[in-house]
Amino acid sequence: MTPQRFLCSQLVSLSEHSTSEYSPETAGERLVNLEEIWSDGAILEAETAVTPGALVELRCGGAVFRGRILEVQPHEFGWRFEVEFSPNTPWRPEEFRPDHLLDPSAVGKKPDEKPD
Numbered sequence: 771m772t773p774q775r776f777l778c779s780q781l782v783s784l785s786e787h788s789t790s791e792y793s794p795e796t797a798g799e800r801l802v803n804l805e806e807i808w809s810d811g812a813i814l815e816a817e818t819a820v821t822p823g824a825l826v827e828l829r830c831g832g833a834v835f836r837g838r839i840l841e842v843q844p845h846e847f848g849w850r851f852e853v854e855f856s857p858n859t860p861w862r863p864e865e866f867r868p869d870h871l872l873d874p875s876a877v878g879k880k881p882d883e884k885p886d
Contacts, residue, residue, distance in 0.1 A: 773808040774875070778868035780804045783829040784814065786821060786839075804830070804868055805850075809860045811837070817848040826853055833866035835859045 784802045806813040812828065812835070820826075822842045828835040837855040855861060863871075 773810060774873070775806050775808040776868075777806055777870075777872040777874060778804055779870045780830070780868040782814075784816070784820075785827045785829070787825040787827070804828075807861050807868060809855075809862070810857070811840075811852060811854045812861070813850065813852055815848055815850050819844075819849055820851050822851075828853065830866045830868070835861060 780803070781801045782804045783799055785799045800816065800818065802814045802816040804812060804814055814828075820839055820842055822839055824839045826837055826839055828837070835853075835855050836859045837853045840852045840854050842849055842851040
């Protein structure tokens with residue numbers, strides 16, 4: 771079953787690790803925009819390049835998600851990329867609720883209708 775994806779928009783901190791393990795050694799920390807999120811991943815946008823396959827930590831308020839950069843797509847304003855979260859750090863809305871969170875399945879529904 772495909773996890774439900776949510777649209778959002780929030781600045782979060784991304785640390786890209788330069789080694790094959792998570793460590794204090796990072797290739798740099800930067801702010802990126804969180805665009806979509808689901809239980810085991812996210813879509814983000816950055817103004818500077820990211821490394822496909824790199825291990826990353828995403829810090830969102832008090833929540834931390836670890837994962838790996840899967841796909842990177844350059845575009846006119848920077849880079850759009852997907853992060854697959856580690857099974858040890860899945861996203862749960864009760865732990866971190868991004869600003870401007872939108873459930874696309876609820877768009878066009880009446881207020882008393884439940885999303886699919």
